[in-house]
Amino acid sequence: MGLVERHVDFVEALRRAGMPVSLAEDLDAVRAVTAVGLADREALRAAYAATVVKRPMHRAAFDTLFDLWFPAVSGGPRIPDARDEEAQDGGRGPDAPPAGVPDDGAALGNFRDRLAEQLEQGSEADLAALAAEAVGRFGPVRGRGPGQQAWSAYTVMSRVQPEQLVEQLLQALIAQPGESLDAVVRERAMRTAARRFTELVEAEVRRLTAEERGEEHVAKHSVRPSIEQIDFLRARRADLDAMRREIYPLARRLATRLAREHHSTRRGSLDFRRTVRASVGTGGVPVVTHHRPRRPHKPELVVLCDVSGSVAPFAQFTLGLVFALREQFTKVRAFTFVDDVTEVTDVFRPGGDLAETMTELSARARYAALWGRTSYGRAFTKFVEKYPDAIGPRTSLLVLGDARSNYGDLGLPHLRTMVGAAKHAWLINPEAKTMWDTGDSAVSAFAEILQVAECRNLAQLSEFVHELT
Amino acid sequence: MSTVPPPEKLFASPADAAERLEGVGYLTDAATATTVYLAAALGKPLLLEGPAGVGKTELAKAVAAATESALVRLQCYEGLDEARALYEWNYKKQLLRIQAGAGDGAQEWDAVHDDIFTEEFLLTRPLLTAIRRSEPTVLLIDEVDKTDVEVEGLLLEVLSDFQVTIPEMGTVSAVRRPFVVLTSNATRELSEAIKRRCLYLHLDYPDAERELAIITSRVPEIRAALAEELVRLVATLRGLELKKSPSIAESVDWAETLIALGTQDLDADAIRQTLGVVLKHASDHDRVIRELKLDRV
Numbered sequence: 065m066g067l068v069e070r071h072v073d074f075v076e077a078l079r080r081a082g083m084p085v086s087l088a089e090d091l092d093a094v095r096a097v098t099a100v101g102l103a104d105r106e107a108l109r110a111a112y113a114a115t116v117v118k119r120p121m122h123r124a125a126f127d128t129l130f131d132l133w134f135p136a137v138s139g140g141p142r143i144p145d146a147r148d149e150e151a152q153d154g155g156r157g158p159d160a161p162p163a164g165v166p167d168d169g170a171a172l173g174n175f176r177d178r179l180a181e182q183l184e185q186g187s188e189a190d191l192a193a194l195a196a197e198a199v200g201r202f203g204p205v206r207g208r209g210p211g212q213q214a215w216s217a218y219t220v221m222s223r224v225q226p227e228q229l230v231e232q233l234l235q236a237l238i239a240q241p242g243e244s245l246d247a248v249v250r251e252r253a254m255r256t257a258a259r260r261f262t263e264l265v266e267a268e269v270r271r272l273t274a275e276e277r278g279e280e281h282v283a284k285h286s287v288r289p290s291i292e293q294i295d296f297l298r299a300r301r302a303d304l305d306a307m308r309r310e311i312y313p314l315a316r317r318l319a320t321r322l323a324r325e326h327h328s329t330r331r332g333s334l335d336f337r338r339t340v341r342a343s344v345g346t347g348g349v350p351v352v353t354h355h356r357p358r359r360p361h362k363p364e365l366v367v368l369c370d371v372s373g374s375v376a377p378f379a380q381f382t383l384g385l386v387f388a389l390r391e392q393f394t395k396v397r398a399f400t401f402v403d404d405v406t407e408v409t410d411v412f413r414p415g416g417d418l419a420e421t422m423t424e425l426s427a428r429a430r431y432a433a434l435w436g437r438t439s440y441g442r443a444f445t446k447f448v449e450k451y452p453d454a455i456g457p458r459t460s461l462l463v464l465g466d467a468r469s470n471y472g473d474l475g476l477p478h479l480r481t482m483v484g485a486a487k488h489a490w491l492i493n494p495e496a497k498t499m500w501d502t503g504d505s506a507v508s509a510f511a512e513i514l515q516v517a518e519c520r521n522l523a524q525l526s527e528f529v530h531e532l533t
Numbered sequence: 534m535s536t537v538p539p540p541e542k543l544f545a546s547p548a549d550a551a552e553r554l555e556g557v558g559y560l561t562d563a564a565t566a567t568t569v570y571l572a573a574a575l576g577k578p579l580l581l582e583g584p585a586g587v588g589k590t591e592l593a594k595a596v597a598a599a600t601e602s603a604l605v606r607l608q609c610y611e612g613l614d615e616a617r618a619l620y621e622w623n624y625k626k627q628l629l630r631i632q633a634g635a636g637d638g639a640q641e642w643d644a645v646h647d648d649i650f651t652e653e654f655l656l657t658r659p660l661l662t663a664i665r666r667s668e669p670t671v672l673l674i675d676e677v678d679k680t681d682v683e684v685e686g687l688l689l690e691v692l693s694d695f696q697v698t699i700p701e702m703g704t705v706s707a708v709r710r711p712f713v714v715l716t717s718n719a720t721r722e723l724s725e726a727i728k729r730r731c732l733y734l735h736l737d738y739p740d741a742e743r744e745l746a747i748i749t750s751r752v753p754e755i756r757a758a759l760a761e762e763l764v765r766l767v768a769t770l771r772g773l774e775l776k777k778s779p780s781i782a783e784s785v786d787w788a789e790t791l792i793a794l795g796t797q798d799l800d801a802d803a804i805r806q807t808l809g810v811v812l813k814h815a816s817d818h819d820r821v822i823r824e825l826k827l828d829r830v
Contacts (some may be wrong), residue, residue: 088729092575098733100567101576107547110567118728120719120735227658229650245801248825252769309774313719320720417816419774 072095074133077283078116081125085116086211092116103243105136111308120288128270128287132279141200142193155160160181161510171201172223180229183249183257195264198224203269213276217262217269226258227274238320283317285441296494307522308419311381314526315354315388321530322392332358363460363487363532364395369402370465371429371436379429379492380422382464385529387412387421397454400425405450438468440506441475448478460532463514466495471504474485485504489514492528496520537695538710540576541669543600544569548600556766559588559595560746568734569596570623578692578713580677580728582734583720586780591755592736593673593714602669602712607659609680615687619697621656622649630654660691663711670711677727685724688715692730737769739781747781762799763788769810773824779811787811801827 071094077309078085085093096111109130114159117126125509139177182190199215202223207214231515233254237247288294291306299307338354367386369379385397397409400467411424434442447454455461457493491510493500500507505514519525544550550565550573561569569592572579581589597604607618627649634645657665663672674688691697695707715731717723739747745764747756755763763784771778779787790810796803805827812818820826 084725086729092732095575096571099571104547104563107567110547110564111571113564114571116736118580118731120731122736196807244778245804245825249765249769252772256772312776317720317722319826342754379806415723420816420820463639506660 067102072110073279074129074326075116077133077279078126081122081283081287082222082293083116083122083126083127089118105134108134118266121292125287125290128267128274129283131267132270132274132282135274136277140184140275141204141272142196143200170320175201176224176229178483179224179226179261183226183229183233183254183261185460190262191266193263196262196268199265199272203265203272207276213272215269215272217266220265221262224263230254231256231431242293263502293521294304295496295520296381297375297520299377303507307381308384308422309382310522311388314522315385318529319389319527333357359472362392362394364453364456364458364485365393365397365462366459367396367398367462368405368443368462369398370398370402370440370443371426371432372402372437372465374438374468375466375494376426376429379464379526380426382462382492382519383425385525386423389529399447399451399454400429400432401447402429403437403439403442404432404434405443405446406431407451437472438465439472440465440467440469441473442479444475444478444482448481455482455485457485457487459486461489461514463489463510464494464531465491465495466505467491467500467507467510467516468504469506474506474509476509476513479510483514488532490528490532491516493517494517494520537707540574540710543596543653543712552815553599554592554595557595557598558750559591559599560743560750561592562739562743565734565736568732570616570713572732573712575732576710578715578731580715580717580723580731580733580775582717582719582733584778584780585738586782588781589716589737590619590673590675591600593671593675593716596712596714597671597673600669600712601669602671603666604671604673605659605663605666605711606673606675609674609676609678609684611679611681613680613684617658618660618684619658619691620661620699621658622701623656623659623815624653627654638763643654647728655699655702660687661697661705663713664691664695664697664707666711668706669709672711672713674713674715676718677715678719678723682724687725689726689730689815692727738778741765741768744768744781744784750790751785752792754792756797759791759797759799760788763791766799766804767811769791770821773821775817775820776814777810777812777817783811801825 066386075085075090075093093112093115096115097108100107100111104325109127112130113123113126117123123154136397179194179198182194198220199217203215203220205214205216205219206212213505217466230251234251237250268285270282288303291303291310294303294307296307304439332355335354335356339350339352342352342354343350365386367383369383371379379400386396386398396412397407397411398412399405399407406428408425408428411421411428413421491507491514493507493516495505495518499505500516510516519528547563547567547570551561551563554566554569562709568579571577578586581592583589594604596602599695630649631645639706644702659672663670673741677685677688694712698704715727738744741764744767745760748760748764749757752760767779767784767787787807790807791799791803793806794803796807799806804825805822808818812821
């Protein structure tokens with residue numbers, strides 16, 4: 065493949081992964097690449113990154129694709145052979161079989177020892193070498209077609225188990241007398257190294273697969289969407305962590321945006337004194353008028369949140385975002401429900417810690433269940449009973465949930481009462497629109513009473529909160 | 534069409550950029566050096582984004598120092614307008630000019646009326662100043678995310694064509710292309726149009742090695758062991774999902790504080806006493822004390 069074709073291919077792949085690379089940026093990239101040359105791979109990466117990646121969210125996908133199109137090395141699996149001569153019993157020497165030793169217990173033990181060492185003090189390069197070796201040794205699995213070679217990060221991970229290694233190392237650490245502070249710092253460092261090792265293994269698997277089946281194939285199957293776009297209900301554990309870290313920045317961005325919009329539209333009553341004072345400069349002619357700032361419009365908010373298992377991650381984010389945005393509302397009351405309702409407003413302490421609040425919320429969630437099966441009907445009934453004065457004429461009511469009530473009663477009359485008392489009311493549904501009204505989903509029944517909004521990912525969530533305030 | 538001069542060769546190569554920035558006390562990583570080199574070589578504005586305190590503004594200053602350019606700075610804020618960013622007419626002087634000519638009859642009027650919109654009465658503000666300078670210039674547009682969207686429109690003309698249109702005088706084109714740096718804390722998403730015209734660099738917290746180098750170069754009195762400990766601790770703090778993670782500026786502050794207090798060893802006591810230097814939220818404070826188990830020692 066020629067260089068120009070490779071470039072065009074690469075840009076195409078970036079676009080397919082959701083990056084808006086315009087023609088202008090494409091040309092810039094070509095100029096930049098010409099300016100830095102091809103000798104230094106990291107410079108090449110920087111040149112591409114500077115010209116085509118304009119949002120930090122896209123960086124992870126960019127790096128994945130860059131590694132595929134411009135791999136650091138090419139060829140098959142990389143296993144250093146000379147160095148583990150002594151490790152392989154019998155010392156079979158440099159021509160020991162490169163692959164196909166997954167069940168060699170001695171090799172695995174030896175490898176894990178070396179990995180443990182590197183987890184403690186390894187550099188990025190050392191970890192990368194180990195990851196490449198791990199894939200070469202423990203990663204081969206049978207391909208689909210005859211004679212096809214395939215690689216699996218899952219197999220590597222289940223054999224090497226870096227997490228478990230970290231635990232072992234920690235045991236040793238705790239056994240040592242001495243400073244607990246040092247132990248905490250080292251624990252963090254080790255966990256980070258273990259995570260990094262996992263990423264490197266995945267990258268190596270992608271590289272080898274690309275060698276075998278082409279970059280396009282790998283790009284199509286393994287580039288994950290940016291975390292803003294990942295569905296709440298389908299997110300992996302690591303994604304959820306990354307998403308949670310994104311809530312504060314997101315809330316901050318939203319809050320500044322809201323504040324700015326309020327400011328730009330403010331034009332309250334005329335501030336006579338300021339106007340007269342300013343007119344002195346223009347000889348008493350009030351060229352510029354000054355106005356008092358208008359009182360910002362701050363809605364009251366009542367959030368009613370389904371915390372049953374199926375929508376729990378969604379509930380976490382929405383409550384987290386509401387919590388982080390608390391200053392944008394005059395009053396926030398939050399309730400969680402499964403089939404009973406509990407108030408959790410007191411968990412939302414001002415200035416509190418987001419992660420802590422979330423832990424406490426999930427601990428409280430179990431009070432929201434009497435029988436443990438979601439029942440919107442019972443929850444609404446209970447809500448009207450227990451908190452008749454929660455909703456007032458200035459309240460925006462948010463019901464967060466998937467509207468799946470186990471084919472039970474929906475308590476629509478009570479919901480109607482609630483919605484009637486509120487200024488606005490929404491049901492925010494984390495399910496895709498295509499799933500609505502399938503099975504026990506009762507979206508359309510609710511849609512007759514309140515507005516229903518689809519809210520599957522962080523991007524939609526922030527858009528919705530923006531509309532709301 | 535405007536005649537914008539071609540980009541200048543400020544740096545010979547990315548390595549040269551890294552070396553010369555280091556020469557003025559700014560330690561870069563490879564990606565930063567490459568991007569700075571490219572911004573100069575392609576003559577494109579450089580948009581720096583990233584958390585507060587990682588050295589975005591410093592980078593612009595360092596480029597100015599390394600290339601012996603003057604630094605023209607436009608500090609952005611909410612409500613910044615054309616008059617403060619670009620140019621303004623000196624009303625008082627114009628008024629004086631008119632009054633000085635008053636009474637000389639009607640034929641004077643034509644002269645005056647052309648007269649008062651000339652160079653003499655023009656107050657240039659940062660953007661116009663940077664464009665009109667014939668000496669090497671670094672134009673720093675700081676915290677561009679703080680401005681209103683209209684100012685972005687104003688910047689577009691300046692950044693893509695390096696020219697400014699003044700209705701009374703016509704279009705002023707750059708004599709010499711300035712090296713433009715825009716910084717942003719990403720409190721607001723900038724428009725696609727701005728981003729398209731810029732090279733983009735996301736400056737993040739440095740890796741341990743570079744942070745160590747930065748700290749030892751800024752606070753040379755610090756013992757190597759203490760600096761290492763500090764860097765490791767700061768890295769741990771950044772992993773804790775705090776409201777405000779400690780920045781480079783804050784870890785340098787911390788190092789200075791420790792030196793000032795004569796602290797030899799970064800033990801739990803020392804950390805507890807000086808934590809306020811790096812953490813600026815009460816909830817972060819509590820969190821760190823709990824997670825690092827500082828209360829149990």
